[in-house]
Amino acid sequence: MEQHSLTLSPSAAARVAAIASKQGKPAILRLAVEGGGCSGFQYKFGLADAPEGDDSVTETDGVRLVVDAVSLDLVAGCVVDFVESLGGAAFKVENPNAAAGCGCGSSFSV
Known part of the structure; x- marks a missing residue:
């Protein structure tokens, strides 16, 4: 695997x-990293209509995960998972690059 690889569980x-399917959109999840959150950076998820020119694209079971070039440096090697628990259901990023995280799991620092 190359170091910039991402995995969609x-x-x-x-x-x-x-x-x-419910929204009548293509099965493409965009992961972006923005400044902010309680630890410095936060993850942002959304459906995308299509990959953009500089996106990194990975595919699992016919579903694509796209990440822009700037965000990719911060999430290289990550696994994007979907977890359901008593606290609710959410997409979760397992980020080996994160030096610190936060209790809510939606932000990190490097």
């Missing part, structure tokens, strides 16, 4: 496919 792929 089968459970996350299934969830993206279900959401996209």
Whole structure:
């Protein structure tokens, strides 16, 4: 695997496919990293209509995960998962690059 590889777990792929189907959109999940959050950076998820020119694209079970070039440096090697717990259901990023995280799991620092 190259160092910039990203992985979309089968459970996350299934969830993206279900959401996209309900909204009549292609099964493409965009992961972006923005400044902010309680630890410095925060993850942002959304459905995309198509990959853009500088996007990194990975595919699991026919569902694509796209990440822009700037965000990719911060999430290289990550696994995007979908977890359901008593606290609710959410996409979760397992980021080996994060030096610190936060309790809510939606922000990190490097």
